[in-house]
Amino acid sequence: MTIEKSLFSVAVRAIAKLQPGGYISLMNRNFWITALIAFINSLSFTVLIPIIYLYGKQFGLNDFQTSLLFSIYSIAQFFATPVIGKLSDRFGRKPLLIISLAGTVIANLIAGTATTAVVLFLARLLDGITGGNTSVAQAVISDITTPENRARGFGIYGAALGLGFVLGPVTSLLAQQISLGTAFLVSSAVAFIAVLITVFYLPETIQNKAEKAHNIFDLGLGNLIKGFAIPRVGILLVINFFIGTTFTIFTYAFQPYFLNVLGQNSQSLTLMFLTFGVLSVIMQTWGVSILSRKFNLVSILFLGLFIRSLSFVLMPVWPNIVYFVGVSILFSLFNSLVQPMINTLISLNAKPQDQGTAMGLNASYLSIANGVGPVIAGMLIHQSNPKTYSYPLYLAGMLTFLVLFLAIVTRKGYAQQVK
Numbered sequence: 001m002t003i004e005k006s007l008f009s010v011a012v013r014a015i016a017k018l019q020p021g022g023y024i025s026l027m028n029r030n031f032w033i034t035a036l037i038a039f040i041n042s043l044s045f046t047v048l049i050p051i052i053y054l055y056g057k058q059f060g061l062n063d064f065q066t067s068l069l070f071s072i073y074s075i076a077q078f079f080a081t082p083v084i085g086k087l088s089d090r091f092g093r094k095p096l097l098i099i100s101l102a103g104t105v106i107a108n109l110i111a112g113t114a115t116t117a118v119v120l121f122l123a124r125l126l127d128g129i130t131g132g133n134t135s136v137a138q139a140v141i142s143d144i145t146t147p148e149n150r151a152r153g154f155g156i157y158g159a160a161l162g163l164g165f166v167l168g169p170v171t172s173l174l175a176q177q178i179s180l181g182t183a184f185l186v187s188s189a190v191a192f193i194a195v196l197i198t199v200f201y202l203p204e205t206i207q208n209k210a211e212k213a214h215n216i217f218d219l220g221l222g223n224l225i226k227g228f229a230i231p232r233v234g235i236l237l238v239i240n241f242f243i244g245t246t247f248t249i250f251t252y253a254f255q256p257y258f259l260n261v262l263g264q265n266s267q268s269l270t271l272m273f274l275t276f277g278v279l280s281v282i283m284q285t286w287g288v289s290i291l292s293r294k295f296n297l298v299s300i301l302f303l304g305l306f307i308r309s310l311s312f313v314l315m316p317v318w319p320n321i322v323y324f325v326g327v328s329i330l331f332s333l334f335n336s337l338v339q340p341m342i343n344t345l346i347s348l349n350a351k352p353q354d355q356g357t358a359m360g361l362n363a364s365y366l367s368i369a370n371g372v373g374p375v376i377a378g379m380l381i382h383q384s385n386p387k388t389y390s391y392p393l394y395l396a397g398m399l400t401f402l403v404l405f406l407a408i409v410t411r412k413g414y415a416q417q418v419k
Contacts, residue, residue: 031153033202034140037097037194039160041133044104044190046168046277047175047183050270053255055180059117067252067378069124074370076128081367084132085139093140094204096132101198103130104191112184133194135363143205162281169274176266227361232349232414237358239407240342241365243305246399247335248373250312253392256381261389262321272328279329280336287333288340297341297348298415304337305404311335312397316390349414 056066088096107127114120138157145153171190175183228234258264258272291300311331315324343362350358377392 028144030144030203030205031141031156033197034137034144035157035160037101037197037202038134038137038157039164040190040194040197041101041104041137042161042164043168043171044108044164044187044194046165046273047172047187047190048108050169050172050255050273051176051180051183051266053252054259054266054269055111055184056117056120058180059114059120061117063256063381063383064375064378065117067374069121070248070252070374071371072121073124073128073131074367076125077131078364078367078371080129081132081135081363084130085135088132088136088139089206092204093136093143093206094198094202097136097140097202098195098198100130100133100136101191101195103127104133105188105195108184108188108191112181112188114181140202140205143207162277162284166274166277166281169270169277173267173270173274176270180266224361224364227358227365230350230354230358230361233346233354233358235410235413236342236346236349237361237365239403239410240346240362241369242399242403242406243338243342244366244369245373245376246312246396246403247308248370249377249392249396249399250373252374253377253381253389253396254315257316257389257393258324260383261316261319261386262324264321272325275325275329276332279332283333283336284340288337291337297344298411300337301341301345302404302407304334304341305400305407307331307334308338309397309400309404312393312400314397316393345414 052069053066056069061069084096084100104127107123107130110126111120111123114123138154141153141157171186172183175186227237230237255269258269259266288300291303295303308331311327311334314327315331318324346358346362376395380388380391380395382388
């Protein structure tokens with residue numbers, strides 16, 4: 001066995017051991033390859049999260065302009081993902097996954113060596129346009145798992161993504177010792193590893209390719225509107241859209257507040273993201289299991305939303321780093337409950353034949369939310385007035401309270417499916 005194959009086997013076993021029961025024999029080799037690709041892709045993405053704001057500042061961008069660096073990726077991804085999904089049905093998962101990952105490699109290589117802000121924006125746009133790798137990987141999971149094992153398969157897939165969110169900030173911290181641009185280059189290199197694994201180890205998984213589409217660029221925007229009318233699911237999609245919007249207001253505003261008001265640096269910021277990732281994994285691994293024994297899904301969702309909204313409001317009350325870290329720890333523990341609960345509720349309320357449609361619509365709404373939130377936060381911030389760095393945090397808190405209120409008053413529309 002070659003060194004390359006030995007390292008590959010070790011990596012696959014490492015992901016497999018994330019499961020409490022050790023290895024899962026019912027999952028085939030192709031599944032673990034896909035999980036490994038998902039982990040590497042997640043690692044490549046999360047290397048960038050702590051440094052995009054500061055990297056934009058190096059190009060002379062103001063706070064609103066740096067918010068667009070976050071938004072342009074999500075908006076481009078929203079429009080491109082349905083097209084990539086249709087192309088993968090037509091031409092196969094493997095070629096589209098390779099193209100998507102290669103887009104990330106090229107985009108981050110361009111961003112890491114950019115000399116102007118225009119080039120940086122173009123790189124982020126390219127990464128978003130080719131950013132359908134996650135949806136294609138999910139399609140691979142659907143191809144290679146049986147219906148009875150699919151939920152478990154997606155759970156392991158989610159664990160692989162979570163591991164990437166923990167190790168990404170660590171990798172970013174090491175890269176920052178050289179420069180912020182180096183983090184983009186590292187992200188590109190990590191994505192290239194995923195390309196190689198896909199090329200040499202992942203076979204084509206689709207059995208019956210779709211016939212040639214009449215219009216491959218039909219984004220299905222009409223279905224987005226129809227999604228709101230799906231019984232019991234529509235209201236959950238609305239709630240989750242607002243959940244996503246308020247959260248991305250925070251995720252952008254958190255960075256300039258932490259750096260400019262609390263006087264911290266990029267390394268401290270990266271350690272905060274690492275803390276969020278570790279606590280999130282702990283809560284989703286053990287906390288959800290413990291809470292679900294005593295409370296139903298709806299109650300856990302309400303609890304998560306309440307603590308999230310309270311934390312957003314409390315964070316900027318006292319500009320002290322120790323206080324801020326304390327509130328952030330409380331936030332990260334309970335915030336990690338929100339998305340798993342809402343996703344589970346959507347799945348429980350959707351008919352069996354509508355599962356794919358419901359989850360696809362949910363992903364689309366969240367992509368829009370990821371594009372809207374940073375822009376709202378960026379519009380509220382003015383560098384000449386440090387007080388404004390707290391405004392998006394207060395706004396996110398107040399809006400999340402309203403989302404909680406909406407979830408409570410509409411609970412009869414979706415809670416009856418919860419056992």
